[in-house]
Amino acid sequence: MKLQRFALRITLIIGLLSTIAQSIRFELESGHTKCIAEDIKSNSMTVGHYSIDNPNEGQPLPESHRITLRVTSAYGNSYHSSENVQSGQFAFQAVEAGDYMACFFAIDHQPPLKISVEFDWRSGVAAKDWSNVAKKDSVDAMEYELKKLADTITSIHEEMFYLREREREMQELNKVTNSRMAWLSVLSLFVCLSVAGMQIWHLKSFFEKKKLI
Amino acid sequence: METTMKAYAILGLLVLSNFAGDVSALSVTVNDVECVYEYVLYEGDTVSGNFVVVDHDIFWSSDHPGIDFIVSSPGGNVVQTMKGTSGEKFEFKAPQSGMYKFCFHNPYSTPETVSFYIHVGHIPNEHDLAKDEHLDPVNVKIAELREALESVTAEQKYLKARDARHRHTNESTHKRVIFYTIAEYILLAVASGLQVVYIRRLFSKSVAYNRV
Numbered sequence: 289m290k291l292q293r294f295a296l297r298i299t300l301i302i303g304l305l306s307t308i309a310q311s312i313r314f315e316l317e318s319g320h321t322k323c324i325a326e327d328i329k330s331n332s333m334t335v336g337h338y339s340i341d342n343p344n345e346g347q348p349l350p351e352s353h354r355i356t357l358r359v360t361s362a363y364g365n366s367y368h369s370s371e372n373v374q375s376g377q378f379a380f381q382a383v384e385a386g387d388y389m390a391c392f393f394a395i396d397h398q399p400p401l402k403i404s405v406e407f408d409w410r411s412g413v414a415a416k417d418w419s420n421v422a423k424k425d426s427v428d429a430m431e432y433e434l435k436k437l438a439d440t441i442t443s444i445h446e447e448m449f450y451l452r453e454r455e456r457e458m459q460e461l462n463k464v465t466n467s468r469m470a471w472l473s474v475l476s477l478f479v480c481l482s483v484a485g486m487q488i489w490h491l492k493s494f495f496e497k498k499k500l501i
Numbered sequence: 502m503e504t505t506m507k508a509y510a511i512l513g514l515l516v517l518s519n520f521a522g523d524v525s526a527l528s529v530t531v532n533d534v535e536c537v538y539e540y541v542l543y544e545g546d547t548v549s550g551n552f553v554v555v556d557h558d559i560f561w562s563s564d565h566p567g568i569d570f571i572v573s574s575p576g577g578n579v580v581q582t583m584k585g586t587s588g589e590k591f592e593f594k595a596p597q598s599g600m601y602k603f604c605f606h607n608p609y610s611t612p613e614t615v616s617f618y619i620h621v622g623h624i625p626n627e628h629d630l631a632k633d634e635h636l637d638p639v640n641v642k643i644a645e646l647r648e649a650l651e652s653v654t655a656e657q658k659y660l661k662a663r664d665a666r667h668r669h670t671n672e673s674t675h676k677r678v679i680f681y682t683i684a685e686y687i688l689l690a691v692a693s694g695l696q697v698v699y700i701r702r703l704f705s706k707s708v709a710y711n712r713v
Contacts, residue, residue: 433643440650447657451664458668465675472682479686483693490697498704 316355316403319396323389326409330385334411336368338392339375341404349374353403356393362386382411412443535615536604541595543623547648548572548595549655552605552617553588553662555669568613569606575599588666590659595621616662620655622648 316322328334338357342349357376359368361384368378372395382388394403495501541548554568567585574580574596583589595601605615624644625636 430637430639430643433640433647437643437646437650440647440654444650444653444657447654447661451657451660454664454668458664458671461668461671461675465671465678468675469678472678476682476685479689483689487693487697491700494701495704500704 316392316394316405318394318400318403321391321393323391324407324409326388326390326411328382328385328388328411330382332382332412333379333415334382334388334409335377335379335415336390336407336409337375337377338405338407341406343404352397353401354395355403355405356395357390358393359388359390361388379415534604534606536602537617537619539601539603539619539621541598541601541621544595544598546595546598546621546623547592548601548619548621549590549592549652550603550617550619551588551590551655551659551662552615553659553666554586555614555616555662555666566609568615569608571604571606573602573604575601588659588663590655616665618655618658620651622651624648 326334336359338355340349340353340355354372354374356371357368357373357378358366359378360366361382363384363386365384367380367388370376370378390407390409392405392407492501539548552570567587570581570583570586570589570591571579572581572591572593576597576599578596580596580601581591581593583591603617603619605617607613625641
């Protein structure tokens with residue numbers, strides 16, 4: 289029985305911003321694991337919905353189509369786990385910042401089948417507007433749109449701060465590398481000379497002891 | 502929510518809420534060819550995006566030679582091609598609506614991780630306004646504003662991905678400088694020690710007196 293598990297790592301790098309609905313649909317082969325990771329900032333809300341896409345409309349999903357999901361943080365703490373379900377959801381406050389991984393796994397079947405999974409994962413700004421706002425009237429809808437735009441702008445602004453901070457860190461790193469390279473090269477010259485000097489001194493005293501010089 | 506995508510080994514992205522389809526920056530490991538599908542609702546929509554190859558540790562060569570990026574329309578025509586690149590921005594007007602395929606081809610055997618972002622933007626025009634009485638001309642302006650903000654966001658994601666790659670290279674440089682220099686010192690000391698030991702042995706009585 290061939291049991292090849294390869295985890296395809298899909299890293300979702302989502303900035304703070306995610307205004308528009310984004311659900312991912314991917315195919316999960318039975319016996320394989322697919323992982324999606326998202327970079328979540330600390331103390332932000334994150335919600336996720338997942339379900340198996342039904343290829344035959346109108347008919348219920350076959351019982352054998354089941355998936356297992358595990359959501360873990362960058363440090364390995366498990367935040368959500370569900371075994372052999374066909375759909376579900378999770379929501380939690382991300383205390384730790386970093387890459388959160390959501391790994392899907394489908395049990396091996398014979399013949400191997402491909403399950404189409406729809407996964408909607410939002411965090412930060414987008415997790416707020418989860419509920420579909422019914423367009424009561426056009427002014428409300430417009431107000432809603434404009435609020436979303438205002439949130440977008442705020443998160444763009446925060447992202448700029450983040451990028452600026454990263455650039456500063458990188459500049460520090462480069463300066464350190466530069467100075468270390470200079471010092472280490474000068475030091476290598478000294479090391480070379482001192483090693484050569486020690487060699488000469490040691491051999492000279494050795495030969496003098498042997499009365500060869 | 503209408504999403505029709507078939508993802509192959511990776512990702513399918515997605516979509517929609519009101520006017521635009523979007524996918525947040527994702528990264529995918531390209532072994533040979535990886536395709537991502539995105540549904541474009543309206544003909545004439547602007548599809549924009551960017552992708553950056555996040556380098557793994559390359560030992561000898563200065564940079565990965567690059568991957569190929571090919572966009573195909575639902576009709577099978579190639580809309581855009583970029584060869585041998587390690588990160589580009591792209592933008593095109595969709596000639597027809599339907600499922601577009603965005604493929605990354607890796608000509609070399611080392612798997613590369615590609616971080617990409619694709620955005621489908623739609624701005625309602627007068628034709629849509631006439632059809633739907635709920636649409637105000639203000640909505641057109643709001644859509645334009647949203648698209649402009651999306652382009653800023655896209656640029657930020659591109660910068661973030663490039664910054665990540667740059668940082669990776671810098672950290673690797675830093676580590677290499679320290680590690681290889683210290684290793685060089687140790688190797689130098691060991692080599693000279695071995696030299697001394699060898700010479701001593703040549704002259705030692707047990708080998709044969711003055712046979713050298």
